[in-house]
Amino acid sequence: MAYDYQAVHALEGTIGAIAERRANHLAVHRATAMAMVLASPGRVPEAVGILVANGDFEVRFSGPGEWLVLSEVHAPETLAAELGVRLGDAAFVIDQSHGRVALTLSGPDAARILANGVAVDLHADSFPVGRAANVLCHHISVNLARTGAQSFDLVAMRSFAEALVGDIKIMARSHDLSVDFATR
Amino acid sequence: MASLISCPHCGMRPKEEFMIRGDAAPVRPSAMASDEAWHDYVHLRNNPRGRVREHWQHVAGCRRWLLVERDNLTHAVFSVADAAAEGGQ
Numbered sequence: 001m002a003y004d005y006q007a008v009h010a011l012e013g014t015i016g017a018i019a020e021r022r023a024n025h026l027a028v029h030r031a032t033a034m035a036m037v038l039a040s041p042g043r044v045p046e047a048v049g050i051l052v053a054n055g056d057f058e059v060r061f062s063g064p065g066e067w068l069v070l071s072e073v074h075a076p077e078t079l080a081a082e083l084g085v086r087l088g089d090a091a092f093v094i095d096q097s098h099g100r101v102a103l104t105l106s107g108p109d110a111a112r113i114l115a116n117g118v119a120v121d122l123h124a125d126s127f128p129v130g131r132a133a134n135v136l137c138h139h140i141s142v143n144l145a146r147t148g149a150q151s152f153d154l155v156a157m158r159s160f161a162e163a164l165v166g167d168i169k170i171m172a173r174s175h176d177l178s179v180d181f182a183t184r
Numbered sequence: 185m186a187s188l189i190s191c192p193h194c195g196m197r198p199k200e201e202f203m204i205r206g207d208a209a210p211v212r213p214s215a216m217a218s219d220e221a222w223h224d225y226v227h228l229r230n231n232p233r234g235r236v237r238e239h240w241q242h243v244a245g246c247r248r249w250l251l252v253e254r255d256n257l258t259h260a261v262f263s264v265a266d267a268a269a270e271g272g273q
């Protein structure tokens with residue numbers, strides 16, 4: 001019997017089609033190219049240099065010498081290999097494209113909604129655009145990144161995605177939120 | 185500021201993001217040390233009240249091991265450092 005695991009999104013069937021897009025919107029990305037990169041001992045500056053050398057990669061802080069790397073240029077199937085070739089033995093690369101799910105929360109209340117579950121100061125002065133951090137959202141670990149004044153990306157392990165979306169809906173109960181797959 | 189730990193890599197975070205391993209004082213004996221030394225290291229702990237040094241891991245953040253010096257009665261935190269940096273690595 002053949003299985004085609006990769007074709008099924010972790011949230012497939014859990015999100016109903018929405019009638020209207022509300023002021024705040026949670027977009028679930030269908031296929032995001034993602035990988036974890038851990039610099040080899042003593043080679044952090046070298047790895048950073050390679051990662052930011054061109055605009056191919058979006059690099060998000062995870063820990064010292066460790067990053068979550070996303071790409072809109074490379075496909076989920078090729079990102080890890082591409083990173084491996086460029087980084088050589090300066091870093092270890094582990095593909096996460098099918099292991100994690102990426103969500104974008106945007107709207108005027110985005111930071112307020114997140115503040116109901118995340119214990120990090122999300123004011124633009126202390127969490128500016130481009131900043132990323134691993135944080136706990138209720139009981140689920142997520143990589144949170146500010147991508148705009150009113151938009152944040154959340155990346156969580158795929159098996160937690162459904163619970164995370166449920167939590168975000170509860171966090172947004174006093175705000176206007178719609179949830180749907182991204183159309184990009 | 186009860187229950188907040190200032191991670192050197194991530195900033196101020198709630199204690200829920202961390203796992204506490206316990207006392208940072210015991211030093212692992214050599215492999216051939218006496219049974220008594222190993223028994224001490226594995227099983228015996230003091231239970232002090234006040235200022236303690238502990239290993240904490242920031243599991244929901246940077247996942248680094250930290251050395252936290254705090255008062256276990258008031259939870260006043262005196263210092264937090266990366267355990268590897270502290271160990272000279």
Ligand SMILES: [Zn+2]
Binds near residue numbers: 191194246
């Ligand atoms: Zn941390």
